[in-house]
Amino acid sequence: MTAVSTRPKPVPARLRSARPRALRIGRVSIRWRPRHVVVVLVASIAALAVAVIAAGTGDFTIAPGRVVEVLLGGGTRREELVIVTIRLPRVLIGLAVGIALAVSGAIVQTTARNSLASPDLLGVTAGASVGAVAVIILGGNSGQVSGMLEAIGVPVGALIGGLAASTLVLLLMRGRGTSGLQPILIGVGVSALLGGLVSWMMVSATITDAARANVWLTGSLNGRSWNELWALLAVIVITSAVLVPLSTRLGTIDLGNDVARGLGVPMVLTQGGLLLVAVILASATTAAAGPIGFVALVCPHLARLASGASRPPLVASGAIGALLVVGSDLVARTVLAPIQLPAGAITALVGAPFLLWLLIRTRREARR
Amino acid sequence: MAVIPPRRTPPTVDTAAPVSVLSSSWRTQVRWLGATVIALGLVGVLGLLVGSRGIPPLDLLASLFGADDGTAGIEARAILFDLRLPRTIVGMAAGAALAVAGALMQGHTRNPLADPGLLGVGAGAALAVVLAISMLGLTTPSGYLWFAFAGAGIAAVIVTAFGLLGAGRRDSSPATLVLAGAAVTAFLSAITGIILLLDTATLDLYRFWSVGSLAGGRDLAVLLPVLPFLLVGLIIAFAHASTLDALALGDDMARAMGRRLAPARLTGLLAVTLLVGSAVAASGSIGFVGLIVPHLVRRITGPGHRWLLPQCAIIGAILVVVADVIGRVIVSPSELPVGVVLGVVGAPVFLILVMRMRGASS
Numbered sequence: 001m002t003a004v005s006t007r008p009k010p011v012p013a014r015l016r017s018a019r020p021r022a023l024r025i026g027r028v029s030i031r032w033r034p035r036h037v038v039v040v041l042v043a044s045i046a047a048l049a050v051a052v053i054a055a056g057t058g059d060f061t062i063a064p065g066r067v068v069e070v071l072l073g074g075g076t077r078r079e080e081l082v083i084v085t086i087r088l089p090r091v092l093i094g095l096a097v098g099i100a101l102a103v104s105g106a107i108v109q110t111t112a113r114n115s116l117a118s119p120d121l122l123g124v125t126a127g128a129s130v131g132a133v134a135v136i137i138l139g140g141n142s143g144q145v146s147g148m149l150e151a152i153g154v155p156v157g158a159l160i161g162g163l164a165a166s167t168l169v170l171l172l173m174r175g176r177g178t179s180g181l182q183p184i185l186i187g188v189g190v191s192a193l194l195g196g197l198v199s200w201m202m203v204s205a206t207i208t209d210a211a212r213a214n215v216w217l218t219g220s221l222n223g224r225s226w227n228e229l230w231a232l233l234a235v236i237v238i239t240s241a242v243l244v245p246l247s248t249r250l251g252t253i254d255l256g257n258d259v260a261r262g263l264g265v266p267m268v269l270t271q272g273g274l275l276l277v278a279v280i281l282a283s284a285t286t287a288a289a290g291p292i293g294f295v296a297l298v299c300p301h302l303a304r305l306a307s308g309a310s311r312p313p314l315v316a317s318g319a320i321g322a323l324l325v326v327g328s329d330l331v332a333r334t335v336l337a338p339i340q341l342p343a344g345a346i347t348a349l350v351g352a353p354f355l356l357w358l359l360i361r362t363r364r365e366a367r368r
Numbered sequence: 369m370a371v372i373p374p375r376r377t378p379p380t381v382d383t384a385a386p387v388s389v390l391s392s393s394w395r396t397q398v399r400w401l402g403a404t405v406i407a408l409g410l411v412g413v414l415g416l417l418v419g420s421r422g423i424p425p426l427d428l429l430a431s432l433f434g435a436d437d438g439t440a441g442i443e444a445r446a447i448l449f450d451l452r453l454p455r456t457i458v459g460m461a462a463g464a465a466l467a468v469a470g471a472l473m474q475g476h477t478r479n480p481l482a483d484p485g486l487l488g489v490g491a492g493a494a495l496a497v498v499l500a501i502s503m504l505g506l507t508t509p510s511g512y513l514w515f516a517f518a519g520a521g522i523a524a525v526i527v528t529a530f531g532l533l534g535a536g537r538r539d540s541s542p543a544t545l546v547l548a549g550a551a552v553t554a555f556l557s558a559i560t561g562i563i564l565l566l567d568t569a570t571l572d573l574y575r576f577w578s579v580g581s582l583a584g585g586r587d588l589a590v591l592l593p594v595l596p597f598l599l600v601g602l603i604i605a606f607a608h609a610s611t612l613d614a615l616a617l618g619d620d621m622a623r624a625m626g627r628r629l630a631p632a633r634l635t636g637l638l639a640v641t642l643l644v645g646s647a648v649a650a651s652g653s654i655g656f657v658g659l660i661v662p663h664l665v666r667r668i669t670g671p672g673h674r675w676l677l678p679q680c681a682i683i684g685a686i687l688v689v690v691a692d693v694i695g696r697v698i699v700s701p702s703e704l705p706v707g708v709v710l711g712v713v714g715a716p717v718f719l720i721l722v723m724r725m726r727g728a729s730s
Contacts, residue, residue, distance in 0.1 A: 196711015348554035
């Protein structure tokens with residue numbers, strides 16, 4: 001038995017799959033973890049499967065196999081109209097919103113080194129809520145927003161509000177780092193101020209306006225068209241150009257400011273760039289679908305717990321986010337049909353039990 | 369010489385020295401305490417004399433001492449004793465409870481973003497109130513009272529159970545507790561949200577409850593039933609201060625200092641539940657107080673909980689009453705709910721204070 005101690009202990013299978021491997025092609029090498037790849041694959045396949053089911057579900061039901069045929073160009077005109085024109089943009093926006101929100105949350109949690117951080121901390125949601133609720137409640141005649149003002153004014157109001165609020169937060173944070181107490185408190189303060197404004201408008205509005213505002217505040221994918229999808233996709237592609245090169249530094253940032261600086265990471269530039277990406281992604285999704293809660297906060301945790309990583313992995317977070325939003329929207333549309341709930345009402349209902357299950361299953365001290 | 373001290377002996381001499389280094393000296397703290405108590409008294413008087421009904425404060429004082437026995441005097445006394453006095457007391461109680469609960473949560477989770485709502489208490493109370501409104505047709509704050517309190521308690525038990533299950537049998541790690549709290553809070557809020565989306569009439573009543581208000585039917589009948597729970601919560605919290613100081617050093621250090629973590633956590637969570645449950649039951653969900661007051665008070669007291677917790681109680685009470693008074697005059701003769709004032713007026717003040725915290729970060 002004494003000889004055993006000289007040999008390395010056998011690693012349990014679960015830990016072995018969490019261990020990074022290296023993929024080397026010539027001079028390029030990429031680190032990858034088998035378990036992370038499995039999580040990404042499972043979540044992506046599940047998200048696509050749910051998306052196909054969602055595209056076939058509704059008043060005019062189409063079987064999943066037929067949906068694929070229609071998407072490949074083999075459907076009747078009626079099927080094409082239902083799937084391509086009406087349902088597909090909604091499903092694709094759900095996928096895009098989920099990816100963007102979850103990635104944004106993962107970035108903020110890593111950069112701020114706080115497990116409760118989310119883009120909300122940068123004032124995005126609160127600012128967007130002020131903008132959109134102001135348009136809903138203050139705009140229009142006799143308090144009824146409709147037509148063009150609702151279709152364009154609300155998303156534009158949300159976009160402007162979200163970007164303005166987060167610019168304010170980032171300006172106030174300037175030169176104070178991103179992970180200490182002070183920047184977090186600045187985010188809390190700005191969000192509280194804007195939250196107060198939203199409550200004020202909610203209690204002073206007529207009940208019809210308040211109810212409409214409440215639907216928007218929950219976050220909904222109802223009635224979205226291709227226009228919103230293209231805008232959202234453009235934002236995601238442009239921010240990826242900044243995010244992909246910076247993302248390799250997330251692991252270094254996670255080691256702490258001093259260590260990261262010692263390893264040669266330009267902290268101000270990197271953290272500023274990362275937070276800017278997070279803000280833009282979150283603002284764009286909020287403008288497209290309203291503040292869908294819980295995704296940005298929880299998907300990074302789900303990805304981290306599922307893949308056994310030490311910090312939220314970006315790709316897995318995005319895949320899980322897409323699955324959560326598309327799945328929630330499907331449930332929201334069907335569970336009380338013909339009443340269509342907003343997707344944001346369901347994300348927590350679907351995601352929270354899963355998070356609790358993961359917490360109990362891992363049964364070891366989570367790192368953050 | 370090598371006497372091993374018994375495990376549970378409180379390290380009296382050891383804590384006294386570091387605390388006086390960390391915070392200011394004992395004498396300064398007593399002075400601060402005196403100053404804030406006086407301020408609380410002044411704010412209380414303010415809460416009695418200022419209102420949306422533009423009665424000159426001097427007339428009120430005159431009627432208070434019985435100088436005026438006419439109808440004006442009776443009316444003034446009614447306003448003073450039946451409306452403003454209960455309202456001020458409820459505000460003080462809620463503010464004190466929420467601020468102390470916030471300090472407890474931040475101490476236990478070691479997370480500056482933790483607020484009393486994190487334990488699911490606020491969300492549980494909100495769900496119970498929404499159910500009471502939509503299913504039983506209740507419409508008054510005193511009717512919601514026990515629903516809010518029971519909802520808060522059930523939610524806290526669920527969160528604690530998941531936190532303990534997730535962390536293993538031996539202790540409840542703050543990281544797991546924080547996530548379990550966030551998950552349960554979101555789950556309960558989602559159910560609340562769905563009910564509100566389907567039931568506009570309930571939303572109409574709920575939006576005024578949820579914003580946190582001291583107006584409209586909040587007499588002492590709302591506070592008195594929960595006051596014993598609130599006081600017990602405060603006592604547990606204050607008795608808990610040295611444990612929180614130990615926990616601030618990390619779970620391992622606290623354990624090495626002879627603290628038993630699981631009982632300590634459960635005690636703290638019990639106190640938070642009692643405090644927030646009674647505050648929410650009495651005054652709706654007033655946000656923001658529990659989150660920011662501890663951060664403000666740490667500027668005065670330093671991180672030691674012995675002074676932090678009492679000061680949180682006093683300053684939390686001051687903050688809520690001042691916000692309520694501002695809400696009465698700012699759009700007079702109408703009123704702003706205290707929750708709105710705290711956000712719109714309180715948050716900028718908080719931001720200015722935070723911006724001036726140079727070098728105090730991390």
